[in-house]
Amino acid sequence: MSREQQLALDALDSVTPTQESSPVTLICATPSRLTPETQLLPVWKGFGQHELPLVEFLFHPDQISSLVYGPTFQDHMRSTLAFQLAVATEQLKDGVLVFAKALFDNKNPIAASSFGDSKGDRGSRALQKLGNLATGSVEDARTALHLALMLVTYNDLSVGVPTLPISRSALLQAMPWRHQLIRATTEDTDPNIICLLFVEMAECLVLGQMPVFRYEPPPENTIIDRYYGISQELLPFLYDLCTLSRSIRTGTITWQERNSRINEIANEIDQWKPELVLEAHESVILDAREKYHFLLQAKAFKSATQLLLLQAQGSNTSPLGRAKATQVLSEVLDVIHQGIDRPKYVLFPYFVACLELSNVDNEMATAILATMNEISNGMAPSACQSMLACLKHIWRNQRRRPDLTWFECVDQGLMVAMGP
Template identity: 25%
Template structure:
């Protein structure tokens, strides 16, 4: 059998390369063109598979498929889980966790690059994250087997997090990503574990993070969500946060979670420290504490965000509205907390109620304009702070609005509602509740989990 018999209807290599018609001579081992030009007629190139060429996938889908292949190679991944993995990188899902659609591409690229390079250690966390939010993407609740699989993945991810030893920026970035993935799982199914996860992750990265004078935004892009989530809890519980946020020096930086408000985070850290100090001293007898309070109050009142030159051109109108709302609402919330460090709840109400309604009405107006709530745990803090000041006739209206204005899951909305309702109950009966002793009246302690029993319950 000749070479031509083995490849019927197939041009020789030379005719194929020059895109010439290849005519074969009967009972010959050479085509007409190669015979005329005295070339060796060969047919050595690999044969292509029969059938139509598959359509090229868009870049995001190709990268998502690469993640699925990497994670499935780790073994024991169901078809349902692989389907969820591919959907997890769509803009629709990513927009649930960033300020707006302009951040989706960079967020997707960051997650994919991290997971592809470390699928063995991040795979379980990403699967737990995807499974926990599956009811939103699938339109129906998970069955018992899927819920159990989700918790097994989360437990394995948590064990991996606890085993990490961070000594350089690459390991720090990997740890931040792992912590954020587990946090995303808790925001859906384990809301009272979210702060424990943040604190554990931040404690792990602290030795390296504290040495960074100007952290590379690509390496710490996700750290703000961990710091903000812990900050909210520390402000409510009168505790000291693990890390003080280091503001990027770039004038063009905009954070995917807190937008333009990132430079306010160090001041919220300072408010935590002052609140803790006031809880341990008699503020009326301490000139030093009063001076510290005046200083921070002045700093927050004068604070202005750094706005990139191309800000209004780079971001959509809805995103600009959301980020400007973040700026105003978070600063006002900080000032209201400082006000209640100075004056107990129920006294000097005029200024407090003005700030309270300013926060709530701005959030409501922004929602009406954009059709979106701000997906950031710091906005939950602003709503809680504002709701504490409401009078009886206003409470019912704004309590219902929590379900519109607060993002994330049903559990997270119930969490915010329970804090507000419990303090209202205490404020109606107790006296001399300042911000620094408020945590004694919110009833949150009964929900707390220690880090030791978390692994038994996940």
């Protein structure tokens, strides 16, 4: 074990409080908890005394469990976070603190207090560091992905603006090492790259833009991501949908080519069987409830992509589209009824299903926003507001021109952040 890995493990030991500790207790920790004897200062040497409570808060098991699904993954995520921060403290510092502060404010709005610089200042510095990173190795690429995902999550919590420049910047920096980041086993694949590929493609779908690259999951690497709820097998289909929507928006595809391509993508999606995928890699998921939850998620995402294809065919398929949207909503409700106390990660399918709605009044819009916040367990309030604004824009355009597909309703440069 390297010295850096040992330091990361020591750090985790030092920030694991007792069961009686609460997030508020952690954030208001007395200076005596932040002495060198706690092993925090030797590890987090790039942080000041007033910043260490936020680091402690972020690494508390309760905070990790509120962001990811499944106890079999939480310790792995904490150790990965700690290791990356230990080896790239200067590059990640502002991103870690702005993410931790946004998370704390979200969970403790009454107790929220300032810790040095404002979130806006720290967020700006973190963005500058992402843009200025020199990625000369695979570890540098991991740092870029790590920082980008923290900024995207901070955006979901506090800002709600498009994150396409963030995800695209990190993915471009990671491109030369993508084969080392996407490995033949789930444990060796960098989870940040999977999340950012989904984030990028979700916003590209809305804007009619092209993602950085088409992801091809290795045959042995099959799992639902624990942080963003996306099945890796679905990412190539989303890329193909982005290509299709881009062609339709730019008018570079004929009706015959359009329908032919829709049928090709539909056949590929129809052949994907989430049940068989999860059965084939049962050893990756240690808990039966996790497996069931992931299966429900995968079904909802599969139905959502099928609905997107129906919507791409235009208004003549609207009865089929409404029927498929009803199915998606039912599958989303199945996920919600799991009753887990963390994000359900089906905001994307819910958003796609809501595209089929019409004549939405203020009361219904309020209910839709409430459902979005329930799906995300309140962890993406700004992104949910942005998604609702995008839906309202599309509904207005479709009332005016019902023959338009949803991505044809979107004006170039529409501000939208797609939450997890």
